[in-house]
Amino acid sequence: MSLRFVESSKLPTQWGIFDIHGFEDSENQKEHIVLTLGDVSTGGPVLGRVHSECLTGDALFSMRCDCGPQLQAALQQIAAEGRGALFYLRQEGRGIGLLNKIRAYKLQDGGADTVEANEKLGFHADLRDYSMCKVMCDHLGITQLKLMTNNPRKVNALTEHGIDVVERLPLRIGENPHNARYLATKAGKLGHLFDH
Numbered sequence: 746m747s748l749r750f751v752e753s754s755k756l757p758t759q760w761g762i763f764d765i766h767g768f769e770d771s772e773n774q775k776e777h778i779v780l781t782l783g784d785v786s787t788g789g790p791v792l793g794r795v796h797s798e799c800l801t802g803d804a805l806f807s808m809r810c811d812c813g814p815q816l817q818a819a820l821q822q823i824a825a826e827g828r829g830a831l832f833y834l835r836q837e838g839r840g841i842g843l844l845n846k847i848r849a850y851k852l853q854d855g856g857a858d859t860v861e862a863n864e865k866l867g868f869h870a871d872l873r874d875y876s877m878c879k880v881m882c883d884h885l886g887i888t889q890l891k892l893m894t895n896n897p898r899k900v901n902a903l904t905e906h907g908i909d910v911v912e913r914l915p916l917r918i919g920e921n922p923h924n925a926r927y928l929a930t931k932a933g934k935l936g937h938l939f940d941h
């Protein structure tokens with residue numbers, strides 16, 4: 746992965762003024778961002794969230810998934826701690842892209858679960874790559890993460906890329922009748938832990 750830091754600036758949000766850092770992956774024509782709050786380069790493990798893009802959940806308030814509430818909760822928890830990092834990775838639909846995610850939704854409307862739908866479209870259930878996080882951490886001086894996630898495979902992937910994840914913090918939020926089956930499939934087939 747050829748990831749290059751581009752620029753940093755400020756991003757005022759309803760939870761405080763974050764620093765926003767832009768990175769470019771020219772090889773894959775992707776642009777990723779990291780929001781940080783406080784001094785993340787010194788002072789021990791950083792509260793972190795590695796969040797994969799979900800336009801429908803993050804920006805359009807979709808209740809088919811739990812992405813939007815997780816994003817909001819992560820930013821709130823970072824703000825409450827006064828220090829942390831949100832890695833916002835542009836790998837929509839677990840890496841299959843937005844339009845294929847809509848195709849997968851259509852298949853789920855017809856009875857497939859989220860894993861079967863990906864497979865019917867010819868994709869693996871999860872195509873995401875977390876290698877860019879190591880470059881981002883090195884650039885930002887982050888050496889250890891306390892990671893907010895329900896996904897142990899994400900912890901393993903980051904660890905394999907050389908990131909020291911010292912703790913996994915569950916991020917169980919946003920359950921509703923529209924995403925009950927989706928969350929059950931994540932727990933049953935994708936190894937997500939829905940503990941508190």
Ligand SMILES: Nc1nc2c(ncn2[C@@H]2O[C@H](COP(=O)(O)OP(=O)(O)OP(=O)(O)O)[C@@H](O)[C@H]2O)c(=O)[nH]1
Pocket residue numbers: 795796797798799800809810811812815836837838839840841846849850859863893894895896899916931937
């Ligand atoms: N292919 C596909 N992607 C989906 C679907 N619903 C949400 N996503 C995508 O899934 C990604 C989020 O992954 P999740 O499996 O929900 O969660 P996670 O990141 O593995 O784990 P957490 O850290 O606990 O949130 C985002 O890129 C969403 O766009 C779906 O039905 N099909």
